[in-house]
Amino acid sequence: MTNDEVGLIAGGRFGEVILRKDSGKQLEIGQLLVYEKAEKKVLFKVYDLVHSSTLPQNAIDMAQGYVREEEGPPLSIYDMDEKISYFTKGLLKPLIEIREEGSGTQILGPKSMPSWWEGVREVRTSDLYFLQGDGTYLGKLRNGSRVMDIDIKLPTDKLIPHHVLIAASTGKGKSNLVKVMLWSIANEGKAGAFVIDPHGEYWGFHEKGLRLLGEKAVLLSPNPPPGGISLKINVRSLLPDHFSGVSEFTEAQREGLESIFRQFKQKWIEELLSDSQESVEGVKPATIAVLRRKMRLLLGLGDNDEGSGPFSTDLGEETINSIIKYLDDRKVVVVDTSSLEEGTELLISNIVADLIMKKHQRAKAEGLLDSIPPVAIIIEEAARVLSEGVEPNVLKEVAREGRKFKVGLIAITQLPSLIQKELIANMNTKIILGNEAKSERDALVNSSAQDLSNEEQEIASLDLGEGIVTSSFLRMAVPIKVPLFDSLVKAEQRDRPKLAF
Numbered sequence: 001m002t003n004d005e006v007g008l009i010a011g012g013r014f015g016e017v018i019l020r021k022d023s024g025k026q027l028e029i030g031q032l033l034v035y036e037k038a039e040k041k042v043l044f045k046v047y048d049l050v051h052s053s054t055l056p057q058n059a060i061d062m063a064q065g066y067v068r069e070e071e072g073p074p075l076s077i078y079d080m081d082e083k084i085s086y087f088t089k090g091l092l093k094p095l096i097e098i099r100e101e102g103s104g105t106q107i108l109g110p111k112s113m114p115s116w117w118e119g120v121r122e123v124r125t126s127d128l129y130f131l132q133g134d135g136t137y138l139g140k141l142r143n144g145s146r147v148m149d150i151d152i153k154l155p156t157d158k159l160i161p162h163h164v165l166i167a168a169s170t171g172k173g174k175s176n177l178v179k180v181m182l183w184s185i186a187n188e189g190k191a192g193a194f195v196i197d198p199h200g201e202y203w204g205f206h207e208k209g210l211r212l213l214g215e216k217a218v219l220l221s222p223n224p225p226p227g228g229i230s231l232k233i234n235v236r237s238l239l240p241d242h243f244s245g246v247s248e249f250t251e252a253q254r255e256g257l258e259s260i261f262r263q264f265k266q267k268w269i270e271e272l273l274s275d276s277q278e279s280v281e282g283v284k285p286a287t288i289a290v291l292r293r294k295m296r297l298l299l300g301l302g303d304n305d306e307g308s309g310p311f312s313t314d315l316g317e318e319t320i321n322s323i324i325k326y327l328d329d330r331k332v333v334v335v336d337t338s339s340l341e342e343g344t345e346l347l348i349s350n351i352v353a354d355l356i357m358k359k360h361q362r363a364k365a366e367g368l369l370d371s372i373p374p375v376a377i378i379i380e381e382a383a384r385v386l387s388e389g390v391e392p393n394v395l396k397e398v399a400r401e402g403r404k405f406k407v408g409l410i411a412i413t414q415l416p417s418l419i420q421k422e423l424i425a426n427m428n429t430k431i432i433l434g435n436e437a438k439s440e441r442d443a444l445v446n447s448s449a450q451d452l453s454n455e456e457q458e459i460a461s462l463d464l465g466e467g468i469v470t471s472s473f474l475r476m477a478v479p480i481k482v483p484l485f486d487s488l489v490k491a492e493q494r495d496r497p498k499l500a501f
């Protein structure tokens, strides 16, 4: 027996192995354990803990009654060695089988079960080296509430096009994780990423943020600080499709947008906004009036008013193209929308996503897709645009088709249950952080790449920054601890003192 053994196999069945915990050893939900025999190891996870005793329950109840109510010792028959009579059982779920063979380490789905009386030990870092890889950094391997020195990274070129879903209740560390991922993506330099920043938290105007990436990150803002780029988008970049999912339009209004676009092409928004344009063939004047009001609001543009918003009728013709160019240069592009309406923020995501998709589709048709990097589009509160009730839109198209063109979503949500089933199934990597609502946990468990049944308790009790990653690029659901972005950056500053931050 090694001294990191925690107990013995004491029954159960394949997916629910029972471990009798040794006294003096600690077990917790989510802890990883290993059963090892010859060249084979089975990795288990503790998914439940149960108190057990060799004594019948009514006898225990009576003995406890004597102790608590009579202040006397229990009857001598029950006064047995506590370590023998009372113990804890752990319920274990097999995750994978690891076989060390002449040709190297082989990772297989679990198929066998350890026998009665076999010992099970704590996991060692050396058991799990195979989980270490290259790519986008998500955090360290987590063993229950402890952290192991194994970096969990997923291959960026696969991760991004196959989409990522990050799901958690509010304040559980979604934005922090996205910052950690973008930091890693930018430093690796294999992909571009586009992120809308409604709260200034990604760029970090006054604290640590992606601005510390230096030249690997670009900021566009309506009020750019020194070094930032002014966010001005020419209205001629807009197409009717960009408004889908942004604001509600009736059937007549949607047809109206299409007709106006057909008649005026690039100048359609200018014509629609101009009061002199009272009638358009096939569109009722009342519809034009409503559309004009809506557009002015969304674009922040009055009649002869350039406004202080991000849209312009004469400036910014190259803005979207330059964003696409930065993404092609594998930079992280942050758009500060803290002073803008929610609809405007979605509109900008749609325009950029549409242009990226078109560029990548063209590249594929010309056989040039291999020469351009994948692009990630980060979308906060993804249920706003990806849920069942929302009309088809550009971001839904990315979720559905983007993989073929190396364009992927990193979709963040508190409400995975609202995201259209077909789209959530397309998101091959799911990062689950703490989630209090059972309905939301169920939606994640039911759509994950690995079987998460029995892991509900762990998901429900995840602390800040703790998560579980399921992915078609992993052999098992991997528990992680995401570092605090500030600590990650601080550690890198310490390790690389020559870099100016």
Ligand SMILES: Nc1ncnc2c1ncn2[C@@H]1O[C@H](COP(=O)(O)OP(=O)(O)OP(=O)(O)O)[C@@H](O)[C@H]1O
Pocket: 168, 169, 170, 171, 172, 173, 174, 175, 176, 177, 464, 465, 466, 481, 482, 483, 484, 485
């Ligand atoms: N991995 C972590 N380790 C330690 N603390 C963390 C971690 N992640 C987040 N925090 C702390 O929790 C706070 C909230 O995190 P964050 O803003 O990332 O949550 P969120 O899920 O994006 O919240 P919201 O739903 O409001 O957008 C952060 O300000 C930070 O202090």
Ligand SMILES: [Mg+2]
Pocket: 174, 175, 176
């Ligand atoms: Mg957040």
